[in-house]
Amino acid sequence: MSENGDREDRTEQPTEKRLREARERGDVPRSRELGNVAVLGAASIALLSTGAHIASTARTWLHDALVIDPAMVGQHDRMLAHAGRLVVDLLLPFAPVIGVTLLACLIGPAVMGSLRISGQALQPDFKRLSPLAGLSRMYGRDSLVELFKSLLRVALVGGVGAWVVRGALPQLASMSRMDLDVAIATGMHTLLGALLAMAMAMGLLAAIDVPWQRFRHRSRLKMTKQELRDELKQTEGNPEIKARVRQVARQMAQRRMMEAVPTADVVITNPTHYAVALKYEAGRQRAPRVVAKGADEIALAIRDVAGKHRVTVVEAPPLARALYRHGQIDREIPVNLYAAVAQVLSYVYQLKRWHPMHGPMPVLSEVPVDPRLSDGGADGEPTR
Numbered sequence: 001m002s003e004n005g006d007r008e009d010r011t012e013q014p015t016e017k018r019l020r021e022a023r024e025r026g027d028v029p030r031s032r033e034l035g036n037v038a039v040l041g042a043a044s045i046a047l048l049s050t051g052a053h054i055a056s057t058a059r060t061w062l063h064d065a066l067v068i069d070p071a072m073v074g075q076h077d078r079m080l081a082h083a084g085r086l087v088v089d090l091l092l093p094f095a096p097v098i099g100v101t102l103l104a105c106l107i108g109p110a111v112m113g114s115l116r117i118s119g120q121a122l123q124p125d126f127k128r129l130s131p132l133a134g135l136s137r138m139y140g141r142d143s144l145v146e147l148f149k150s151l152l153r154v155a156l157v158g159g160v161g162a163w164v165v166r167g168a169l170p171q172l173a174s175m176s177r178m179d180l181d182v183a184i185a186t187g188m189h190t191l192l193g194a195l196l197a198m199a200m201a202m203g204l205l206a207a208i209d210v211p212w213q214r215f216r217h218r219s220r221l222k223m224t225k226q227e228l229r230d231e232l233k234q235t236e237g238n239p240e241i242k243a244r245v246r247q248v249a250r251q252m253a254q255r256r257m258m259e260a261v262p263t264a265d266v267v268i269t270n271p272t273h274y275a276v277a278l279k280y281e282a283g284r285q286r287a288p289r290v291v292a293k294g295a296d297e298i299a300l301a302i303r304d305v306a307g308k309h310r311v312t313v314v315e316a317p318p319l320a321r322a323l324y325r326h327g328q329i330d331r332e333i334p335v336n337l338y339a340a341v342a343q344v345l346s347y348v349y350q351l352k353r354w355h356p357m358h359g360p361m362p363v364l365s366e367v368p369v370d371p372r373l374s375d376g377g378a379d380g381e382p383t384r
Contacts, residue, residue, distance in 0.1 A: 009224045009225075010222035010223060010224055011222065011224070011225070012222060012223045012224065012225060012227075012228050013218070013222065013223075014218060014221040014222060014223055015223070015228070015231060017231060018221055018223060018231070019221065022221055027217075027221075028112065028113065028217070029112050029113070029213045029214050029216070029217035030108075030109070030112060030213060031108060031112055031206060031209045031210045031213045032209070033149070033153070033202060033205045033206040033208075033209040033210075034107075034108040034111060034112065034206040034209065034210055035105065035107075035108035035109075036202055036206070037199055037202040037203045037205075037206045038104045038105070038107035038108050039101055039104045039105060040195065040198065040199040040202060041104070041196075041199040041203070042100050042101055042103070042104030042107070043097060043100065043101045043104070043195070044192060044195040044196045044199055045100075046096055046097040046100040046101070047097055047188075047191075047192055047195070048192050048196075049096075050093070050096055050097060051188045051192060052185075053093060054093045054094065054097075054188075055185060055188055057089075057092075057093040058093070061086065061089050061090055064086060064089070065086055068082075111210070112210070112213070112214075145212075149205070149209065152205060153202070153205055156201040156202065156204070156205060157198045157201055157202060159201075160194075160197045160198050160200075160201040161194055161197070161198055163197070164190070164193055164194040164197050164198075165190075165194065168190040168193070168194075171186055171190065172186075172187075172190065175187065253329075254294075254298065257291070257292040257293075257294075257329060258292065258301065258302070258305055260277070260279075260291040260292055261277050261291065261292050261302055261305040261306055261309070261311065262305065262306075262308075262309035262311065263279055263291065264277035264278060264279045264291050264292065264306070264311050265278060265279050265280055265288070265311075265312070265345065265348060266278050266311070266312050266313075266314055266344060266345065266348045267302060267303060267306040267311055267312070267313045267314070268314050268315075268316050268319055268320045268323060268344060269299065269303060269313060269314070269315050269316075269317075269320050270299070270315075270317045270320045270321060271315040271317065271320075272299070272300075273295055273296060273299060274293075274294075274295055274299050274317075274320040274321055274323075274324045275292075275293065275294055275295075275298075275299035275300075275302040275303050275306075275320065276290060276292070276293040276320055276323040276324055276327060277290070277291050277292040277293070277302060277306065277311070278290060278291065278323075278333070278341065278345075279291045280345060285332065286332060287332040287333055287335075287338060287341075288332065288333050288341050288345065289330065289331065289332050289333070290323065290327040290328060290329055290330070290331060290332075290333060291329070291330070292329070293323065293324050293327060293329065295324065312348045312351060312352070314344055314347070314348065314364065316340075316344060316364070316367045317374075318367065318369040318371070318374040319337070319340050319341070319344065319367050319369050319374070321374040321375075322337055322340075322369050322370075322373040322374040323337065323341075325373070325374075326373060334373075336370065336373065337369070337373070339368075340367045340368060340369050343364075343365075343367055344364065344367060347362060347364040350362040
C-alpha cells in the first residue's frame with residue numbers, strides 16, 4: 001500500500017538535475033530487444049556480405065581437417081601444431097562477423113543514451129540481496145511486462161523462423177542430391193533468409209519496447225511536489241538562509257560604514273531623516289567620496305558616531321537628500337554636486353581654522369542644489 005501510495009504521489013516530471021544524477025549512478029533506460037535486434041541484424045548483414053568467402057573457406061578447411069598427412073601420425077608436436085592451425089583457419093573467416101557483432105552491441109546503448117561508464121553502478125548494492133525486494137521484482141508489474149515480452153518474442157521469432165523453414169523445405173530436401181558447392185550456397189541462403197526475417201520480427205518488438213523503456217524510466221524517476229520544492233531550495237538556496245545571508249551582509253556593510261564615519265571630513269544632514277558622511281583627500285582624490293549614508297535610524301547612528309569623534313555635522317537638507325539619492329558608498333560624489341559640496345567643505349575648513357580671537361564665527365550660506373536632484377519624485381524616494 002505504501003509503495004502504491006508513493007507512486008501516486010509522484011506526479012511531477014523529473015528535473016534535469018534528477019535525470020543527471022540518475023545517469024551518474026548508471027540508472028538509464030535500457031532496451032534488451034533493441035540490443036538483440038542490433039546484434040542479430042548486424043550478424044546477418046555481415047554473413048550476407050562474407051557468406052561466399054566463408055563457404056569457400058569452410059570447404060577448404062573441412063578438407064584439411066578430414067585429410068591427415070600420414071607423416072604426422074605418431075608425431076604429437078606436428079599434430080598439435082596442425083590442430084592449432086585448423087582452429088585459426090576456422091576463426092579467421094568469421095573474424096569480420098565477430099567484430100561487427102561486437103560493435104553492434106554498442107548500438108542499443110548508444111540509441112537509448114545509456115552508453116556510459118558509471119563508477120557508482122559498479123559498486124556493490126546490498127539492497128539487491130533483500131528477499132522482499134527480489135520477490136517484488138519477480139511478481140511485480142515490471143515482471144509481468146517482461147514475461148509478456150518474452151512470450152511475444154518467442155512467438156514472433158519462432159513463427160517467422162518456422163515460416164521461413166517451411167518455405168525452404170523443398171530446397172532443403174533436395175540438398176542431398178545437389179553438388180557440394182550448390183548445397184552449401186543453398187544452405188547459407190536459407191540460413192541468412194531465416195536470420196534476416198527473425199531480425200525484422202525482433203525489430204518490430206524493439207520498436208514497441210524502446211518507447212516503453214523510456215516512458216518507464218521517466219515514470220520511475222518522477223518526483224513528488226515536496227521533492228520538487230526541496231530540489232528548488234537546494235538549487236536556488238533556501239529563502240530563509242538567503243534572507244539571513246542578506247541580513248548579515250547588510251549588518252557587516254553597516255558596521256564597516258560606521259567604522260569609516262570617524263575618518264570623514266563632514267556629515268551633511270537633513271537634519272533628522274538623512275545623513276551622508278564625506279571624505280576628501282586633496283591631491284589623492286578628484287572629488288569627495290561618500291564613506292557612509294543612511295536614513296532614519298541609520299542617519300541618527302551616523303550623527304551619533306560623528307558627534308563622538310568630533311566630526312563636523314552640517315545641516316543642508318537639499319544637499320543631504322541629493323547625496324543620499326545619487327551618491328554611492330565608497331564612490332565619488334556626482335559631478336553635478338561638486339559646487340555645492342565644495343561650498344560645504346570650504347565652510348568646514350574655515351570653521352576648523354576659526355578662533356574667537358579672529359573675529360565672528362563663519363556662517364554657511366544657503367547651498368544651491370538643483371531641485372530635480374533633491375526632490376524624490378523621480379525614483380519614488382519621499383522628500384522629508
